[in-house]
Structure formats: structure tokens, C-alpha cells
Amino acid sequence: VTYKVVVTPPDYVQYEKTQLLNPRNIEAIEGSVMRIEDVGSEEVSMLYLSDSSIQYKEDVLLMNSDQCYALSKEDTSWMMSIDVIKDEDPTIQVDWNFDTVARAYTAIGTFQDDFGVLNVFRRVNFIRSGKVVESVEYAIVHDKGLEGDFADYFRRKDLWKTAIDAVEISYGVCDNNGFRGSQCTYSRKLILGVPNQNTWDDEKNQEIHRMENTANRLNDNQSTMNQRLENIRNERMTEVNSNTDNQEILDLLENLERLDNQKDLFSEEIEAFMLMAEEFNDAVDSSVLNPLIEEIEEDSRREELMDKIREALEKGDQESVDNALEELSEMESKEEMSLEMLERMLSQLMKENALKEAIEALNQLSKEEEALNVNEEDALSKQDKINEKFDDIKKDIEDGKDMLGEESEAIDQLSEEIDNALQDLSNQMQEGESPSESSKSNTSQQMKELSSMLSMAMKSAKQKQLEMDLATLQQLLENLVDLSLIEEDLFLSKASSNVGVFTKERKVRNQALWNKNFDAVKDTLMALASRSPTAQRPIIDGILRIEKRQDLLGKSFERGSQANWATQAQGVMMEVNEIALLLDEALQNVQMNLSGQMQGSQMCENPGGSGQGQSGKPSKEGGLKDIMSDQAAMGSTREKEGKCSDGKSGGGENV
Numbered sequence: 099v100t101y102k103v104v105v106t107p108p109d110y111v112q113y114e115k116t117q118l119l120n121p122r123n124i125e126a127i128e129g130s131v132m133r134i135e136d137v138g139s140e141e142v143s144m145l146y147l148s149d150s151s152i153q154y155k156e157d158v159l160l161m162n163s164d165q166c167y168a169l170s171k172e173d174t175s176w177m178m179s180i181d182v183i184k185d186e187d188p189t190i191q192v193d194w195n196f197d198t199v200a201r202a203y204t205a206i207g208t209f210q211d212d213f214g215v216l217n218v219f220r221r222v223n224f225i226r227s228g229k230v231v232e233s234v235e236y237a238i239v240h241d242k243g244l245e246g247d248f249a250d251y252f253r254r255k256d257l258w259k260t261a262i263d264a265v266e267i268s269y270g271v272c273d274n275n276g277f278r279g280s281q282c283t284y285s286r287k288l289i290l291g292v293p294n295q296n297t298w299d300d301e302k303n304q305e306i307h308r309m310e311n312t313a314n315r316l317n318d319n320q321s322t323m324n325q326r327l328e329n330i331r332n333e334r335m336t337e338v339n340s341n342t343d344n345q346e347i348l349d350l351l352e353n354l355e356r357l358d359n360q361k362d363l364f365s366e367e368i369e370a371f372m373l374m375a376e377e378f379n380d381a382v383d384s385s386v387l388n389p390l391i392e393e394i395e396e397d398s399r400r401e402e403l404m405d406k407i408r409e410a411l412e413k414g415d416q417e418s419v420d421n422a423l424e425e426l427s428e429m430e431s432k433e434e435m436s437l438e439m440l441e442r443m444l445s446q447l448m449k450e451n452a453l454k455e456a457i458e459a460l461n462q463l464s465k466e467e468e469a470l471n472v473n474e475e476d477a478l479s480k481q482d483k484i485n486e487k488f489d490d491i492k493k494d495i496e497d498g499k500d501m502l503g504e505e506s507e508a509i510d511q512l513s514e515e516i517d518n519a520l521q522d523l524s525n526q527m528q529e530g531e532s533p534s535e536s537s538k539s540n541t542s543q544q545m546k547e548l549s550s551m552l553s554m555a556m557k558s559a560k561q562k563q564l565e566m567d568l569a570t571l572q573q574l575l576e577n578l579v580d581l582s583l584i585e586e587d588l589f590l591s592k593a594s595s596n597v598g599v600f601t602k603e604r605k606v607r608n609q610a611l612w613n614k615n616f617d618a619v620k621d622t623l624m625a626l627a628s629r630s631p632t633a634q635r636p637i638i639d640g641i642l643r644i645e646k647r648q649d650l651l652g653k654s655f656e657r658g659s660q661a662n663w664a665t666q667a668q669g670v671m672m673e674v675n676e677i678a679l680l681l682d683e684a685l686q687n688v689q690m691n692l693s694g695q696m697q698g699s700q701m702c703e704n705p706g707g708s709g710q711g712q713s714g715k716p717s718k719e720g721g722l723k724d725i726m727s728d729q730a731a732m733g734s735t736r737e738k739e740g741k742c743s744d745g746k747s748g749g750g751e752n753v
Contacts, residue, residue: 101168101176105160106131110276111213123179127213129277132158132180134166143170147180185278186212190271192285202251202363207285209271210245216274218248221284223266224259231262238269253366257290264291299455305371306451310444312364317437319357324430326350331423334416344411347419351404354430358400361433400429428642435638439627453498453556456491460549463487467542472535478527485520488545492517495552503562505555512551516544613648623677640677647673 103121107113108129118124126132134145136154145152147166152158160182167177188211195204209215218240224232240248250269257265266289272282293301330347403426410418463484470480492513499506519541526533620641627637651666 102135104133143168188271188273202253204251211273214274216272225264313441320434449498452494456494464542464545502555503559644673
């Protein structure tokens with residue numbers, strides 16, 4: 099008997115149709131269609147597949163392995179085994195990690211399937227009260243074929259949704275099974291708890307601590323980049339440009355772009371943190387956390403500068419390179435100061451939160467101690483838990499100790515007394531004694547007293563900080579006016595009083611002393627700005643303008659022109675005066691705030707007086723604006739007097 103078997107695989111596997119003559123066994127993919135044709139028998143035999151009869155030239159769908167045979171006159175003419183190959187489900191493996199640089203969760207995965215993959219995706223389940231209330235899928239770019247790899251990342255901001263307890267993240271892969279339908283397999287899950295009203299305090303502290311560490315790392319990296327940029331600029335002033343120099347600049351730009359990407363990610367983390375704080379009605383001042391978040395125009399300008407530098411390097415336009423590097427240097431210096439400011443403020447926020455938590459925890463713990471029934475069987479266990487909670491409170495107090503001021507010693511003493519009293523209560527219970535209600539009540543009352551002391555100490559510390567800021571502002575104004583007048587005396591005096599090399603050496607020496615004094619003023623300004631978010635940007639801009647003028651003044655010494663010294667010195671003066679005016683306004687605001695807190699009992703008669711010291715007397719003759727006007731007028735007169743008879747700028751001999 100001769101027969102032919104035709105097997106047509108399902109379309110999705112894209113296999114060719116096969117024809118077999120007198121096969122004793124065949125293999126076919128699940129969903130294939132089999133047809134048997136009798137091509138040489140003398141008489142027609144009956145066909146059977148298992149116990150069911152089939153017809154020649156009939157299409158039979160193959161779903162399971164089976165036996166097929168033909169009967170002729172009740173005898174078996176032939177028999178054939180059918181092995182049906184199942185389309186197995188795909189497999190997927192994922193390795194999870196948290197990238198501390200990008201501050202994002204990363205997933206590196208591999209997948210495999212026997213006949214092909216349809217898609218790979220990330221699934222996020224939002225969970226509330228133990229149930230999935232919403233599920234979202236995100237398509238993932240992946241390799242094509244029977245096996246491949248993929249990489250994905252997501253940040254907390256991507257997962258944030260209100261009124262949920264946790265998120266469940268997994269990755270799925272679906273095959274291209276066209277017979278049974280696409281079959282999907284999922285990776286192991288990553289479950290992330292989402293802060294709620296009960297867990298937010300702990301989560302907030304951890305997040306602030308992480309942000310502080312990130313700000314510190316970014317600040318260090320920014321400082322390193324800025325130093326490299328400054329070195330490149332200095333080398334370009336003294337050496338002939340080369341291809342090596344160009345490559346160094348290109349490498350620096352690439353590193354700066356990577357650093358900017360890290361700062362952008364960090365900025366998104368800050369924004370996500372603010373959203374969470376807002377969700378839980380937390381009194382976190384958002385302005386404290388946004389000095390890093392730049393204006394869109396400034397980001398765009400940085401990209402333009404980098405493109406301009408690359409283009410100028412290709413053309414060999416060194417002047418354009420130098421100009422763009424100078425502007426880029428100013429922008430990156432501002433970034434470094436912003437990061438330093440943010441780091442200071444996060445540290446301050448950590449201390450404030452620690453004390454606030456201690457105050458709330460003490461009030462709650464006082465109630466627990468008061469309600470404790472010492473006669474219950476588990477009284478000792480409950481007392482030990484109270485003791486452990488108080489140990490945590492003491493750690494919070496220690497973390498915020500810098501903000502307690504003069505009350506710190508009394509708070510430490512009361513904390514020690516409570517600690518001893520709690521230990522005595524536990525010891526008595528361990529020895530089988532029942533502590534008296536009065537001792538338990540006294541300990542509870544001491545906790546309330548400690549909470550009140552902490553609250554009063556924080557308020558008192560803020561009051562004293564205002565007073566210190568007031569004194570600092572007054573002293574800063576004094577120092578800035580002094581620095582401005584020193585520049586006037588040294589550089590804008592008449593040419594006849596400045597003669598020869600001695601004059602230049604004296605000026606250089608005095609200017610070096612001026613720079614040292616300004617460094618001290620700068621540190622104080624930065625500390626002051628870290629407590630006043632609204633003043634941060636103006637102060638940073640003012641400091642950078644002064645430093646730029648100082649740099650130009652230093653270069654003017656090298657050129658030896660008296661007139662050039664005078665011009666740059668006047669520029670330094672005017673920038674110093676500008677920031678002094680800003681501080682004068684801040685001084686008035688602090689005085690008004692302080693006056694409101696002290697109800698006017700301890701303030702001078704004229705709290706808004708410009709340029710006044712702690713005694714209430716003017717620090718200099720005339721007000722700050724008068725000094726600025728006089729110096730501007732004097733500078734204009736100086737420029738006219740500096741004209742020589744031949745029309746050239748004079749004002750002293752060149753040294």
C-alpha cells in the first residue's frame with residue numbers, strides 16, 4: 099500500500115509544508131493540518147486516528163500526539179505514529195538593581211521562546227489594602243528573534259500615585275503563538291512600599307538623608323569639573339593650542355553633560371519628594387529644595403554653549419572657544435554654589451525633622467506610659483518597648499542638637515532622668531514588683547515636659563538665629579562698605595600719588611589681602627543664604643559678579659595700566675555695593691520679623707536705618723546709597739581727569 103502524508107504547519111511559525119511517502123512516524127507542530135492521500139492501493143482502506151475514523155484527503159487538525167492506521171478487510175495495512183510538538187511558554191529572567199548615580203531602579207533581563215517573541219513589557223500593579231486596584235503596562239524595547247536581552251529603568255516619580263500602599267513591578271514576555279493565542283510569562287516581582295500617613299515620617303528622613311548624600315557627591319563632582327575647566331582656560335592663555343587641548347575640551351564637555359543628566363535626575367527626585375510631602379500635608383518648604391532646579395532658558399543656553407564650542411573647535415576659531423568657555427565657566431560656578439547651598443539646607447532640614455519627630459513621639463509615648471497597666475501579664479514587654487522607643491527619641495534629639503542652643507544642657511539632663519526612670523520601671527517589673535502609679539505617672543509627665551522644652555528650645559533657637567542673622571547682616575554691611583572704600587583708596591586715587599614699581603607691588607599686596615577678606619565674607623553670605631531660599635539666587639549671582647571683576651582686576655595688574663586698574667577696581671566697587679544694597683533690604687526684613695516676635699520691646703527707634711551698626715549709629719558717614727552715588731560720580735570724574743593732552747588715557751606711568 100502506498101500513501102502520502104501532507105503536513106501544513108500553522109502560519110505563525112513560518113515553516114514550509116512537508117510531503118512524506120509511506121512514513122512510519124511524523125513530527126508536527128501543534129496546530130498543524132495533516133492530510134493523507136492514497137496513491138497506490140488496490141482497494142480503499144479505512145483510516146483511523148485513535149478510535150475515530152477519518153477520510154482520505156480530509157484536513158485533520160493535530161493537537162495531541164496520536165496513532166494513525168489503515169484497515170483493509172479488517173487487517174491493518176499500515177500504521178503511523180504522530181508526535182505533536184507543543185509551543186512552549188516563553189521564559190524570562192531579570193536582575194534588579196538600584197543605580198545610586200541615576201537614582202533609578204534598573205532591570206537587566208533576558209528572554210527566550212521556541213518560535214518567536216511578540217513583545218516584552220513592564221507591568222506595574224498599584225495595590226491598596228492588599229488588592230490590585232489598577233495595572234499599567236509599558237512597552238520595552240528588546241532584541242528580536244527567539245532569544246534576546248533588554249534593559250529598562252524607572253524612577254520613583256514614575257510610580258507615584260496617591261492613595262496606594264505599594265507598587266508591584268514585574269516584566270513580562272509574550273510569545274507569538276497563533277494557535278492557542280499569545281502565551282505570557284512574568285519575571286519575579288519587585289514590591290516597593292509607598293509611604294502612607296503612618297510611615298511617611300520614617301520614609302521622609304531616609305529620603306532627605308539620601309538626597310543630602312547625593313547633593314554632596316554631585317557637589318564634589320561639580321567642583322572637580324569646574325577645576326578642570328579653569329585649568330583648561332588658564333593653559334589656553336599661556337600655551338599654543340593643539341589637538342590635544344581640543345580633545346581635552348571635548349572630553350570635559352562630555353563629562354559635564356553626564357553630570358548635568360545626573361543633576362536632572364536628582365531634580366526629578368526632589369520634585370517627587372515635594373509631591374509626597376504635599377500628599378501628606380507635610381510642612382516642607384518647597385523653596386528650600388529647589389535651588390538646583392534651573393530655568394529652562396539656562397539649560398538651553400548651556401546646550402547652545404557646548405554646541406558652539408564643538409563647532410568652533412572644528413573651525414579652529416579659538417577666540418569663540420575662549421569666549422564660550424568663559425561663559426560656561428560662570429554657569430558651572432553658579433551650579434557648584436547652588437549644590438553647596440542645597441547640601442547645607444538639606445542638613446538643616448534633617449535636624450529640624452529629627453526634633454519635630456522627637457516632640458511628636460514624646461507626646462505619644464507619654465500617653466502610652468500613662469495608660470500602661472503594670473498588673474497585666476505583658477506589662478514588662480510593653481514597658482521594654484516604651485524604653486526602646488525612648489532610645490530612638492534620644493537619637494533624634496542628638497541629631498538635632500545643634501538647633502537647641504542654650505537649652506541643650508538642660509534637655510540632656512532631663513533626658514537622662516527619664517531614661518533612668520524608665521529603666522527603674524523595667525527593673526522593678528523584672529524583679530516581680532509592681533511599680534507605683536505615681537512613679538509611672540511622674541515619668542509620663544517628664545516626657546511631656548521634655549517635649550515642651552524641645553518645642554520652646556526650637557522657637558528660642560529660631561529667635562536667636564534671627565538675632566544672629568541681624569548682627570551678621572550688620573557686620574557684613576560694615577565689611578562690604580569697608581572693602582568698597584579700600585578699593586576707592588587704593589585704585590581711584592590721583593595718579594600723582596602712585597609712582598613706580600613700589601606702587602604696583604603695594605597694590606598687588608593690598609588686593610591680595612582684600613581677596614582674603616572677601617573670601618570670609620563669601621562664606622558668611624553662603625551660610626546666610628542657606629537659611630533664606632528667596633535670597634539664594636541674588637546672592638550667588640552677586641558673588642559670581644564680584645569674583646569675575648576680581649579676576650579682571652588681577653589680569654589688569656599684568657598689563658600694568660593705571661587707568662585699567664582704576665576701571666576694574668571701580669567695577670569691583672559697584673558690584674560690592676550692589677550686593678550690599680541687597681543685604682540692606684534683607685536687614686530691614688530681618689529687623690521687622692524680629693520686631694514682630696519681640697513685640698517691639700527690644701528694637702531701636704529706626705529698625706530700617708541703612709548701614710547702621712548694633713549701636714544704632716551709622717557705620718559710615720552717610721548712607722549706603724550716598725556712598726554708591728559718590729563713588730559713581732568720583733569714577734566719572736576720574737575718567738575725565740585721566741585724559742592726557744594727546745588724547746590717550748593717562749593716570750600714571752606704565753609699570
